[in-house]
């Protein structure tokens with residue numbers, strides 16, 4: 525059979541008709557082609573071509589220790605053999621089907637998630653492709669209560685599609701796209717009294733991140749989620765906990781809302797959303813309805829997806845969950861990151877105010893707004909970290925990170941901080957000043 529080769533397109537545009545092989549292009553050439561072909565929404569700093577374990581390599585052959593894991597995604601690092609095998613075997617056996625059919629892997633994944641989150645027999649799962657989609661389903665559940673008021677928290681980030689954007693606090697993200705669905709009220713971060721004041725029987729849902737990752741890894745104060753549960757119970761509102769960033773072992777337990785260091789007591793949300801670490805790098809999101817009431821809110825036809833939870837994505841998630849569990853990665857990553865946090869705090873550099881967060885989701889808090897400079901220099905030095913705010917450097921490494929790898933970063937940090945330290949030019953003493 526002859527291969528069908530499309531004719532080269534030559535419309536005078538600066539796009540290469542036949543893409544060059546990755547081996548032949550430099551990072552600079554790839555970046556130029558990126559700028560000429562992709563929307564200018566992101567500003568990627570490097571073009572990456574390979575990953576293995578906790579390391580990735582760019583197009584110029586430079587190696588980086590990945591302390592961000594694709595923003596809390598690559599739980600097993602890059603190209604983990606169990607994950608690669610699971611996805612490859614699944615694709616070879618059965619790839620995409622539609623939602624007109626179910627798959628064995630999808631069902632097993634849903635069962636595993638319900639078991640992990642401790643849902644009873646009434647629990648149900650909706651599988652999608654991303655965090656924002658997991659939240660969209662949760663928003664629809666909330667609106668299906670018949671109520672329209674949604675309570676979200678200042679600093680929240682729940683995604684960029686319109687339903688989840690409505691719950692996202694940052695006005696720069698929201699304002700160009702209003703009016704957004706639902707009647708969302710943002711409550712001041714961490715103020716239990718303000719929460720209690722806002723909740724009444726018109727509230728459809730209270731939406732909370734136990735740790736706000738995008739706001740700089742900020743943890744809700746003790747008692748906050750517990751009180752939210754009580755208020756949801758007394759008012760008939762749903763309690764939705766967004767664990768897109770904090771879930772799947774990121775904070776030292778499978779879910780942040782089950783972490784006794786963060787939430788005391790047995791708080792059962794009505795809805796928990798997951799994505800990021802769930803697929804270990806394969807796109808998948810999940811909306812877990814824990815209560816029977818939440819599970820019954822969406823009627824047939826209320827929601828849907830073509831790809832959500834398709835067999836390769838479900839296999840990737842199943843392999844990720846199984847490997848995290850069997851290799852004890854949650855405890856291992858939490859210990860390594862606790863030690864890393866302690867070492868950073870003890871380094872004594874004046875730029876370090878402290879380290880926030882839990883498990884393998886941390887932020888080095890700086891005394892000056894120089895996080896972007898530190899992250900930039902860290903990249904040049906071979907470390908991927910993230911300036912999540914002007915004063916905070918986020919670390920969310922693969923859960924397979926070792927003490928030695930964390931130690932590489934700790935050893936490099938003082939120099940990175942030193943280079944980022946603002947040099948204040950003092951005026952010369954009065955006697956030395958030259959007169960105009």
Ligand SMILES: Cc1ncc(COP(=O)(O)O)c(C=O)c1O
Nearest residue numbers: 654655656681682683768769799
């Ligand atoms: C807490 C939280 N919710 C939702 C999202 C949106 O996820 P996604 O980017 O997969 O749509 C994010 C992404 O950063 C997140 O951190």
